[in-house]
Amino acid sequence: MIRYLFYLVLVVCLVLLQTSILPYLPVVGRFYDFLIPLIVYLSLYKPLGDGLPVLAAGGLAMDMLSGAPIGIYMTTYLWVFIACRGAPRWFSIRDHLLFSVLVVLGVLFQNVLFAAAVLMTETPRFFTPHSLRIILLQLFWALVTAPFLWLGFRYLFVNPGRLSGKESRNGI
Amino acid sequence: MFSKKTMVVTGAVILIVLNGVVFSFNYIRQSSFRSAAVETVLFFVSPFQDAVFHTLDYGQDLWRQYFALVRTAEQNEELRKKLDQARQQIHEFREIREENKRLKRLVNFKSATRVSMEAAEVVAKDPSPWYRTVIINKGRDDGVEKGSPVMVPDGIVGQVMNLSDGYAKVLLIIDRNSAVDALVQRTRARGVVRGLSSGETCRFEFALRKQDIRVGDTIITSGLDGIYPKGMRIGWVSKVIRRNSGVFQEVEVRPNADFHKLEEVLVVLNSPDIDDVLN
Numbered sequence: 001m002i003r004y005l006f007y008l009v010l011v012v013c014l015v016l017l018q019t020s021i022l023p024y025l026p027v028v029g030r031f032y033d034f035l036i037p038l039i040v041y042l043s044l045y046k047p048l049g050d051g052l053p054v055l056a057a058g059g060l061a062m063d064m065l066s067g068a069p070i071g072i073y074m075t076t077y078l079w080v081f082i083a084c085r086g087a088p089r090w091f092s093i094r095d096h097l098l099f100s101v102l103v104v105l106g107v108l109f110q111n112v113l114f115a116a117a118v119l120m121t122e123t124p125r126f127f128t129p130h131s132l133r134i135i136l137l138q139l140f141w142a143l144v145t146a147p148f149l150w151l152g153f154r155y156l157f158v159n160p161g162r163l164s165g166k167e168s169r170n171g172i
Numbered sequence: 173m174f175s176k177k178t179m180v181v182t183g184a185v186i187l188i189v190l191n192g193v194v195f196s197f198n199y200i201r202q203s204s205f206r207s208a209a210v211e212t213v214l215f216f217v218s219p220f221q222d223a224v225f226h227t228l229d230y231g232q233d234l235w236r237q238y239f240a241l242v243r244t245a246e247q248n249e250e251l252r253k254k255l256d257q258a259r260q261q262i263h264e265f266r267e268i269r270e271e272n273k274r275l276k277r278l279v280n281f282k283s284a285t286r287v288s289m290e291a292a293e294v295v296a297k298d299p300s301p302w303y304r305t306v307i308i309n310k311g312r313d314d315g316v317e318k319g320s321p322v323m324v325p326d327g328i329v330g331q332v333m334n335l336s337d338g339y340a341k342v343l344l345i346i347d348r349n350s351a352v353d354a355l356v357q358r359t360r361a362r363g364v365v366r367g368l369s370s371g372e373t374c375r376f377e378f379a380l381r382k383q384d385i386r387v388g389d390t391i392i393t394s395g396l397d398g399i400y401p402k403g404m405r406i407g408w409v410s411k412v413i414r415r416n417s418g419v420f421q422e423v424e425v426r427p428n429a430d431f432h433k434l435e436e437v438l439v440v441l442n443s444p445d446i447d448d449v450l451n
Contacts, residue, residue, distance in 0.1 A: 015299070018299045019296040019297060019298075019299050019307070020295065020296045020297075023296075023297035023298075023299075024297075030301035033299065033300075062299055064334075065296065065298070065299060065307065065341070066298050066299050066300045066303055066305065067298050067300070067303035067304065067305030067333070067341070067343055067347055067349065068298075068300050068302065068303045114300065114302045118302060118348065131302070134301045134302075138301070
């Protein structure tokens with residue numbers, strides 16, 4: 001139970017970070033979706049029972065808070081989760097390298113999905129210099145921050161039982 | 173050679189004699205021997221005295237300075253804290269002054285317009301870079317409804333698309349899903365202002381080629397969409413492209429509202445009913 005509470009707090013923190021903090025920092029510009037690294041991490045290293053509730057809660061929160069078509073975040077997370085689940089079979093690299101590659105691919109996939117959603121419903125061109133700049137910036141940030149996030153998640157998920165003051169038996 | 177007793181006695185006698193000699197100096201005035209003796213003693217002893225004195229003095233100074241330094245460091249730290257507090261206060265005062273200015277403008281604007289409004293604060297922005305919405309801290313409990321227009325004194329901002337009891341999600345006019353029925357103030361040419369989500373501009377669509385629209389023209393709401401009250405400023409024309417062919421001209425509109433600095437907004441509570449507008 002405490003494990004799911006921990007995941008919930010983490011998801012809420014990440015959502016708050018990208019809705020109430022990062023958009024107000026002009027230096028970082030438009031950051032990528034921080035829930036993607038979390039989904040990638042859970043998909044790679046954690047059981048289904050851990051990843052799916054996070055995916056559902058995160059997707060729901062983001063879909064509800066964003067002006068994007070409802071369900072687009074959930075869809076992104078679901079496909080990223082499924083793809084990453086099978087990724088270790090296809091990639092020979094492991095750990096933070098695999099994680100970084102998958103995060104970048106996840107961010108790219110999310111942007112492709114958004115582009116598809118926009119192109120299906122709207123007449124304006126999606127791939128303007130402005131939007132391409134945003135995509136490249138997001139990929140750049142994903143590439144730069146992914147190894148640090150991997151370390152952060154590893155630290156957090158090694159034994160979150162310590163947060164509650166008792167050791168977790170399965171160590172999540 | 174001598175017994176212990178003899179040596180003690182001899183030493184005692186010498187000391188007594190020496191003492192007598194020394195005492196006798198007090199009675200021998202202007203004695204050169206006395207001067208020489210004092211000088212000799214001073215010569216040999218004073219350097220050590222001096223050294224000891226200075227060492228002690230230095231030690232004392234060091235001790236004093238150490239404490240003074242510690243005190244100074246503490247004072248320094250204290251003063252730094254006070255300076256930081258003062259800086260923070262100045263920052264807060266500036267922030268309050270700016271907020272005051274903004275709120276005054278809002279209040280003036282609110283009292284100048286006939287519609288009923290509720291001030292709200294922007295608490296979050298859209299997590300996606302492709303869509304432009306904000307969350308405000310006023311909701312159903314404050315009289316906000318779905319579709320309520322949101323504005324700032326400079327112009328309209330958007331409309332409420334979803335809401336809860338205490339919060340509302342506002343679709344900004346620069347979002348690609350937004351459309352506002354609008355007029356060119358000078359010529360009354362009609363069109364629809366649509367968001368682009370790329371940068372901070374909108375497009376004034378369906379403006380006929382023959383209509384006179386110039387850069388700098390003000391775009392206002394027509395009120396015909398049943399959402400925004402008539403005559404509210406939207407923005408100004410920043411670019412006009414009239415192609416040789418085609419029915420419409422391409423008009424780019426720059427909104428008056430600064431979406432980067434959106435902090436406080438006004439929600440229009442009694443937005444016009446479409447039937448009222450048409451009648």
